[in-house]
Amino acid sequence: MTTDAASSIIDAPVAFSLLRTMWRIRAFEERVSELVATGEVPGLVHLSIGQEGVAAAVCGQLRHDDAVYTGHRGHGHALAMGAPLDRAMAELMGRADGLCHGKGGSMHLVDVAHGLLGATGVVGGNIPLALGAALAVRLRGGDQVAVVFFGDGAVQAGHFNESINLATLWELPAILVCENNGFAEFTPRSAHTKVERVSDVVAPYDLASETVDGNDVFAVYAAFGRFLARARQGRGPMLLECLTYRLRGHYEGDPARYRQALEVAEWQARDPILRLERRGLEQGLFGQAEVAAAEREAREAVEAAVQFARQSPFPARDQLFVHTYAEQE
Amino acid sequence: MTTDAASSIIDAPVAFSLLRTMWRIRAFEERVSELVATGEVPGLVHLSIGQEGVAAAVCGQLRHDDAVYTGHRGHGHALAMGAPLDRAMAELMGRADGLCHGKGGSMHLVDVAHGLLGATGVVGGNIPLALGAALAVRLRGGDQVAVVFFGDGAVQAGHFNESINLATLWELPAILVCENNGFAEFTPRSAHTKVERVSDVVAPYDLASETVDGNDVFAVYAAFGRFLARARQGRGPMLLECLTYRLRGHYEGDPARYRQALEVAEWQARDPILRLERRGLEQGLFGQAEVAAAEREAREAVEAAVQFARQSPFPARDQLFVHTYAEQE
Amino acid sequence: MSQLTYLKAINRTLAEVMRADPRVFVLGEDVREGGPFGATQGLAEAFGEERVRDTPISEGTICGIAIGAAQAGLRPIVEIMFIDFITLALDQLVNQAAKAHYMSGGQLRVPLVLRTQGGAGQRAAAQHSQSFEAWLTHVPGLKVVMPSSASDAAGLLQSAVADPNPVVYVENKALYFQREEVPDAVAPIPLGRAAIRRPGRDVTIVATSRLVAEALAAAEQLAGEGIEVEVIDPRSLVPFDLEAVASSVARTHRLVVAHEAVGQGGFGAEIVAQVQAAAFDELDAPIERVTAPFTPIPFSPPLEDAYLPGKDQLVAAAWATLGYQIGG
Amino acid sequence: MSQLTYLKAINRTLAEVMRADPRVFVLGEDVREGGPFGATQGLAEAFGEERVRDTPISEGTICGIAIGAAQAGLRPIVEIMFIDFITLALDQLVNQAAKAHYMSGGQLRVPLVLRTQGGAGQRAAAQHSQSFEAWLTHVPGLKVVMPSSASDAAGLLQSAVADPNPVVYVENKALYFQREEVPDAVAPIPLGRAAIRRPGRDVTIVATSRLVAEALAAAEQLAGEGIEVEVIDPRSLVPFDLEAVASSVARTHRLVVAHEAVGQGGFGAEIVAQVQAAAFDELDAPIERVTAPFTPIPFSPPLEDAYLPGKDQLVAAAWATLGYQIGG
Ligand SMILES: Cc1ncc(C[n+]2csc(CCOP(=O)(O)OP(=O)(O)O)c2C)c(N)n1
């Protein structure tokens, strides 16, 4: 489907809502980057700046009783599912009011109330989990779907192919969303595989798959929407490959010597937020004032979240021993 | 390539040598079956009766400085590589003169002198090892190749796809030989995957692959020969899928209730030894006397091997502690 | 009461828990045919193929699917055919299942049972005979159960399925065809409660799984030699009933710990460490360990027989504790 | 002599062994760029991309490739970026590498080094901070090395590469940027030989990896309180230098064992079990263990700090052994 066709199904409220979500993610992560630099957000932090279009377009169409799994680069998915900014920020700062009460951190955001079932730092390890969630839908009945986000690096991990095979064999209502940003850590995709497209990797399984411009939020929205409609009817699995780029290093602190200035500049020009703004203004989906408001509101909300997080205490020491095992309910 | 084209490159000595190898395997395994029943061969024993054509055609073209890896159904590969019948039989009986001095048994035949580098009972676990052997050829220089045998069940294991990806990425001189016998244990391939052909599974990787009638030893010989010629030039990897059938249960003792009498009868009619004999006689590649001799010699050699094995002592108890660690050479 | 094998007790209990709770389902390789030993025989016929799912040879992913399904509120029982292949599922089990509850600050739960079987003695050689339970005891968030009898297999499996945590249930292939009297309705056996299999005042033997019967045989022989052995079966390693062992040692002052896994890094070491800390003064002799030697498992029958720890080593170890002279 | 970090000592030694032996090559994720910490930095430039091979994220297969290459006579050094991901390579490491020599009756050899790093303290949370060395000590056929200093890292790595067996070489991320004087030419340090880091007569502390420095700090503090601690670093867990520990205990009569892994099922338990068997009479107090608590690793800094075992617990444990009254 062309972008034009895609945009025909996206009305003004949807477009603006996508813009707001993307700005929330961008503002959140830009602030996180500063907080990493000052040490207020500790640990290994992977930002999705430049990839927000995928999170917004996919999660914006999901419900809170769906099951979403993400990985190490998952802030955007969490926020787009509706995880509160303040508790997300508190989690990144390791505070008691964090989504996981400070136990998880950046790589492990979980917010069951909003359908975010898990985030794993083991590349590829989340894909089987999503299949399990989809199987539960099948066994229990219902129109929920399971969605899992992963990068192009995960596709070469054994779990990926095992999962594609099982998902197609069992026809699970799962949508696998690959954010192909061309790199796994410091290594380009060409050093990981000879197969250029992830959608090509799954071709033998004859599952519905599509490769879209991941920086074109309308294109992602339309393609995912089509998949979602089928998954709601219990059909699946499907794979959506979104071609994108991270505008930051692999992790905060990565000097990213492995990439070319030119490449970065090109992708900066394709920034998904800029593109959405340009298009939305052109097509009259929103006006300049709304654009400015989306950014401003996002930054204000993030600032409030930072204040919330800063005021949240660190967990009490005895929390160390809590939740190793679940108690009988 | 058609069978006719294939048979044009197979002359009388090759045809007869294939027949002899297949009879050695058949006679060996039929005898093993009896010895399992009487308890002289203990443990988990998986016979390849019905699949001998693949072993004979592939291994018959290899050298002893090549590296072959096999799995739980590996007697045929070992014998076809030239492992002595007597030491192989002694190994299955757990005797001191066994190939592995009784430490390995049926699932773990190793005969480095004849190029049999390993046999693993973990399905799919041998494929990476073969890649390592192929990489060693690449790094050291030489025209050796690495060959690994595995079943259709292994294709759904994560190691398989990881290996295909890496082998193609690094262009390793490895030939992957899948004996697709339609079952993994008691479960038909249709319950494991929706992809019918193993060669289809690897299609995205754009490696040379071919599916042949594995019960037509000439067809296997020809296809493998073409691959081998390329691998000797350092090219690779390649995948050869051989469609075949095990005429026995999964393991000795398996009542094999999961399969149809009709199916078994059909495959019995396609017994690779019968087919080779028929064809060889028709085409004048060998005569009736030679056929009879091949079987007789095989049975005699196996009988001698049984005698050898019976006379070989069990390993002394202190061998339990030998070879846990290798000593500096 | 009826005569049941250990295997049949598992099979019957699987059917019971599936009947009692529609959230329970089974997945694994060849489970519809019953698997290589028959533990899941008849379940597909009774409960249908949706709830008894054959899987491809994809240990990691099927374990992960079970985890995801458990997080979604089902009660999966996933089978890894041989514990040797748990090596392929450990990322899912250790990095995903065991930690999800903790990492999510209590939001996620993973009520799954992973059934598997280990142990040597069947001439299955080095890759189909191992004992890896100690690895699992080293992972916070997992529970580990090792039934040694048919009744316990039934009672512990019920508790494992009811538990809100991931429970690894480790069977032993050498026990499968042992037959014993089993009540028609077995009550759940709580995890973390040891059983005193035989009371005695002279030496305590703590043994797991297949070694329990060996310990009882050793006790029988030692009784003939005038020594009364107390045999304790912890039944679950995590949680471990230290209390039961320490209080026995307070009576006997001598302890032998026995399992089939190799000694080095085995759970026996953990028992030694806990008991010497809890009952240092009570010990009149070093704690002895009876385990497999530190080698892979050889195929050859006499070597494998020599490999397997059993009654004779237990008798010798008991005598070693009895013969020990402090300062001697 | 020059000031080197632990990381740089590893990096330098990798270059040395590659220069000395053309059979040595390196493979792993992002190794050409140096990996996340820089351990392999510069090697691709110095030795070319054939011998310094970036791999996809396929831990199982890259480990298997290393095994196959080792069996074919090369000397691979394979990197698993975090020990947490060794869960994905254990089938290859445990079922293939560790047993090949034994199962083949001595025909096959697997001279490979698997480099990896573990340990917490960097706010990397539960899946990037674990310590799994105990698992590996439970596998006959593997050797396990844990360097605690830059010089040792250099000396042990040479021996690991020269060893004809699979050696798992476990670094600790918290040590990487610690700097110390390192000789310009470090001699190989044989595996299985412990180092006495500080002599003392009152209490023995056996500590591994990051805990060695903590033990030395505890010893320093205790010296101020009149207690002389002997600090022993086993350097390799397999083989383990029991002799060094037992003879120290014969002098001090008190033992504290320390590692960062969780206690239950940890290698500390094995040390306890071996020492109480070897030196029962010598012990005047129960052996204390200082380890992480039995929980996953929390992200939040104060929780992670509370999680990490260190000097204070060591001081307390030493005092516990000193204060113990037999029968008291
Ligand atoms: C199993 C595993 N191996 C290695 C790593 C280390 N690692 C973290 S992120 C990463 C690259 C992931 O690349 P990709 O999947 O493309 O995601 P991206 O970072 O590009 O979003 C690697 C190798 C890991 N986390 N898990």
Ligand SMILES: Cc1ncc(C[n+]2csc(CCOP(=O)(O)OP(=O)(O)O)c2C)c(N)n1
């Ligand atoms: C990783 C692993 N999982 C399960 C098994 C148990 N098992 C042994 S053989 C087998 C079926 C293998 O099927 P296939 O690869 O097609 O080989 P075939 O037996 O048909 O020759 C299974 C599941 C195993 N050995 N290894």
Ligand SMILES: [Mg+2]
């Ligand atoms: Mg990527």
Ligand SMILES: [Mg+2]
């Ligand atoms: Mg098969």
